Amino acid sequence: MIKIKNLHAEIDGTEILKGLDLEIGAGEVHAVMGPNGAGKSTLSYVLAGRDGYEVTEGSAELDGVNILDMDPDERAAAGLFLAFQYPVEIPGVQMTTFLKTALNAVRKARGEDELDAIGLLKLMKSKCKELGISDEMMKRAVNVGFSGGEKKRNEVLQMAMLEPKFAVLDETDSGLDIDALKVVADGVNALRSEGRSFLVITHYQRLLDYIKPDHVHVLAKGKIVKSGSADLALELEKNGYADIVGEAA
Amino acid sequence: MSAVTKFTARYKADNADLALSEWDSFNAEHTQVPDWVSALRKRGFDKVIQQGLPTTKLERFKYFNLPAYLKKNELIYAKADIVLDGFTEYVRVLPEALNDLSEELKSTIILSPVGEDKYGDMMLWDTANAYFNDGVILDVPADKSVDKPLNITITGHGNTATTTRNIIRIGDHSEVTIVEYHISSNVSWHNNVTQILLGKGARLKHYRIQENNKNSAYTGNTHVQIGQNAYYEAFTLTKGSALSRNQVHVELQGAGAECFVNGINMISGKQQGDTTITVEHQAPNCISKQNYRSVMDGQAVCTFQGKVHVHEIAQKTDGYQLSNTLLLSPTATMNTKPELEIYADDVKCSHGATAGNLDKEALFYLQSRGIPEAEARALLIKAFLEEVIEQITDEAVREQVELIAEKWLILRTGDNDGEGWL
Known part of the structure; x- marks a missing residue:
């Protein structure tokens, strides 16, 4: 379902991803772990299409279509979702306006009917309830004044509403205490389904206790240097990255 | 505006002819006015002859070149097209109302321009005096509260120069809302002077929506005197005109007075918008807030010159001034000049200005959610x-x-939809 082939990407002429290969089947959850500077966040931004990241070689296919040629909004319509490590605060844009605009843009691009205000409100309320997000949060501007936990729950809410085929979670555990982490992980787990794949990018194994991956990969120096089952994460937790990264180098 | 050659020899300032096109015939045709009005016109005329129109050599007009516009466009004098609706009970229309004006309002008009004489740049006001004829008077007695706003629509027709003078007096503890709509249809110049007097505890909401044609010029000069515990709320939307100026001078004269002078500029192409505000705190315990936001595209040029002047007597002043700008194109220009002049020692005053681009992180975040x-x-x-x-x-x-x-x-599809005049 997701096929990343020989992906090379650079920022300001510095190559960060150096031939990354990754395949994720429908409904699978893969984790990418790696030390700081391995290129984890770059991978998520390259997939989502952020400015400033230049793909010099390779492809990333979602259901057989290379998404790397698309604008970020087209990728979202095609079914990609990136849960940000640092969700952006947008003063002056209300959550409800934001969700309605996003959802209808995606529905329109997918050839579905747009939702009216009432339909949206209903959907939003039911999703909020599932994720334990208060209505009051929906009256605020996007991420403004949200706690770290609220911001991450808000990412999961957006994912739940946009119903992507492929979700990338970029260091979703960063800045969360254990209770907040559980809430977010429960939200993600509730969204797991046969047709939806996940790429969980994380530095620590902790998150993977709550979001159980089918496969774990180690990213170092811009490449996947080792792949294995969920046990690989435990091994990394115990021994650190030094051995594996050292082997690769 | 066409050069009126027969005056040229008398002009000290070489651009006075641009301002005074057809003044002789205007003056000859509009004679049904009291002597003091004729005298005021003559005084205005003489002042403009001496000083001309403001040029970019004057500090407060550094970024505002009206003579260049008038040289480029041939305009003829025309009577202002003013339509009133909504709350019109205490409204009277000029010039008819000039015949039985109260002494107080008469002297208010005669003394003008007031307050800003020290800058030596009140030529637009003098020009308005020279053509003093059209406008409205709103004189609301004390203790009247009006729910319905007074709507004033001023239309500028193609190739004309019009002048309006509005005098607004709100009696003690009265509350009024005024909404001005400025709509011109093509190349034209509208010069407006508005004088506002607010009695004790009076409240005025004064909104101005400027959607003039993008080839036109507009100059607004507003002078406000605010009495004890009175409240003045102004909001100006500037969207139209090739060249527009919104000059406001507020005097907080009674203790506990408050003013809010806010607005937005949305301009593009080769449009130029100038906002020049002076707020004088002349009494203690007054509050003044200026808050402007500008969005500019193409080669648009915006200017914000805001000044808070706190007199020695004005202790416990709360003065605030902020100008934020979004530049949507690399060729748009923002000129910002915030000023504080403080002579009292127990005051709270702040000012700030920003100019920047759209937040790229926020843009990416929205796009990543599927928003084009x-x-x-x-x-x-x-x-x-x-x-x-x-x-x-x-x-x-x-x-x-x-x-x-x-x-x-x-x-806003592209980055240049304004025709501009340059």
Whole structure:
């Protein structure tokens, strides 16, 4: 379902991803772990299409279509979702306006009917309830004044509403205490389904206790240097990255 | 405007002819006015002869070149086209109302221009005196509270130069809302002077929606005197005109007076918008807030010159001034000149100015949620403007302004839709 082939990407002429290969089947959850500077966040931004990241070689296919040629909004319509490590605060844009605009843009691009205000409100309320997000949060501007936990729950809410085929979670555990982490992980787990794949990018194994991956990969120096089952994460937790990264180098 | 050659020999300032086109025939045709009005016209005329129009050599007009516009465009004098509706009970129309004006209002007019004489740049006001004929007087007695706003629509017709003088007096503890709509249809110049007097505890909401044709010129000169515990709320939306100036001078004269002088500029192409505000704190315990937000595209040029002048007597002043700007194109220019002049020692005053581009992180975030770039940009620009629009306390006007802002954003497809005049 997701096929990343020989992906090379650079920022300001510095190559960060150096031939990354990754395949994720429908409904699978893969984790990418790696030390700081391995290129984890770059991978998520390259997939989502952020400015400033230049793909010099390779492809990333979602259901057989290379998404790397698309604008970020087209990728979202095609079914990609990136849960940000640092969700952006947008003063002056209300959550409800934001969700309605996003959802209808995606529905329109997918050839579905747009939702009216009432339909949206209903959907939003039911999703909020599932994720334990208060209505009051929906009256605020996007991420403004949200706690770290609220911001991450808000990412999961957006994912739940946009119903992507492929979700990338970029260091979703960063800045969360254990209770907040559980809430977010429960939200993600509730969204797991046969047709939806996940790429969980994380530095620590902790998150993977709550979001159980089918496969774990180690990213170092811009490449996947080792792949294995969920046990690989435990091994990394115990021994650190030094051995594996050292082997690769 | 056509050069009136027969005057040239008498002119000391070489651009006075641009301002005084057809003044002789104007003066000869509009004679049904009291002597003091004739005298005021002559005084204005003489002043303009001496000083000409303001040029960019004057500090406060550094970024505002009206003579260049008038040289380029041939304009003829025309009577102003003013339509009134809504609350019109205490409204009278000029010049008829000049015949039985109260002594107080008469002297208010005669003494003008007031307050800003020290700058030596009040030529637009003198020009308005020279053509003093059209306008409205709103004289509301004490203790009247009006729900319905007074709507004033001023239309400028093609190739004309018009002048309006409005005098607004709100009696003690009265409350009034005025909404001005400025709509011109083509190349034209509208020079407006508004004098406002607020009695004790009076409240005036004064909104101005300027959607003039993009080839026109507009100069607004507003002078406000605010009495004890009175409240003045101004909001100006500037969207039209090739060249526009919104000059406001507020005097907080009674203790506990408050003023809010806010606005937004949305301009593009080769449009130029100038906002020049002076707030004088002349009494203790007064509050003044200036809050402007500008969005500019193409080669547009905006100027914000805001000044808070706190007199020695004005202890416990709370003065605030902020100008934020979004530059949507690398060729747009913002000139900002915030000033504080403080002679009292127990005051709270602050000012700030920013100019920048759209937040790229926010734009990417919105796009990553499926919102196409143009829509995401519009959402962010609207949010930027909203922070000032939401301060409009009249709900109906706030909604109108929001609609105008949204429409402007939707129409913004490229980076250059203004024809401009240069």
